[in-house]
Amino acid sequence: MLFRHILVATDGSRFSEAAVCYAMRLAKESGAKLTIIHVANVQGYVEVLWHDMKRRYREEGQRVLEAAKEHCQMEGIEAETLLEEGVPYQKIVEAAKRLDCDLIILGSHGHSGLEKIFLGSVAERVVGISPVPVMVVPPDTTVI
Numbered sequence: 001m002l003f004r005h006i007l008v009a010t011d012g013s014r015f016s017e018a019a020v021c022y023a024m025r026l027a028k029e030s031g032a033k034l035t036i037i038h039v040a041n042v043q044g045y046v047e048v049l050w051h052d053m054k055r056r057y058r059e060e061g062q063r064v065l066e067a068a069k070e071h072c073q074m075e076g077i078e079a080e081t082l083l084e085e086g087v088p089y090q091k092i093v094e095a096a097k098r099l100d101c102d103l104i105i106l107g108s109h110g111h112s113g114l115e116k117i118f119l120g121s122v123a124e125r126v127v128g129i130s131p132v133p134v135m136v137v138p139p140d141t142t143v144i
């Protein structure tokens, strides 16, 4: 078995979709477990807005995860979903350690979509601190 447990991170962007498709395929081929993580980025809001924003971000995250999970189900692939809150790159790496994942898969960019920049900031930071291999999937990657 190539990989035991793959963690794929999604922010719901088209870049993340490429990563999820790739992760699905790799999980299927290697017989690995697949977990899809989304981190609701709820930092920096003043206290009064906190609860409302937190709820909205959590709901949006839940939708993103459901859509990714449905995509997997259509391909006959079982996937767990995980919704976290906090600093995305930290939570992604923490989850990979906690769940004993042996591979993290990310899109090259996300919602900020600054494609001229070499790598998105979350992707760059995960690559920088992850103790396990990280695979960065470029957009429009064809999955046969």
Ligand SMILES: Nc1ncnc2c1ncn2[C@@H]1O[C@H](COP(=O)(O)OP(=O)(O)O)[C@@H](O)[C@H]1O
Residues within 6 Å of the ligand: 009, 010, 011, 013, 015, 016, 019, 037, 038, 039, 040, 041, 088, 105, 106, 107, 108, 109, 110, 111, 112, 113, 114, 119, 120, 121, 122, 123, 124
């Ligand atoms: N909040 C998040 N939750 C889960 N994964 C994320 C999140 N933000 C980014 N990612 C992952 O990191 C990849 C790159 O996104 P990012 O580095 O944020 O690029 P950008 O700076 O263009 O937004 C995404 O395709 C996704 O795989």
Ligand SMILES: [Mg+2]
Residues within 6 Å of the ligand: 011, 109, 110, 111, 112, 120, 121, 122
């Ligand atoms: Mg981003």
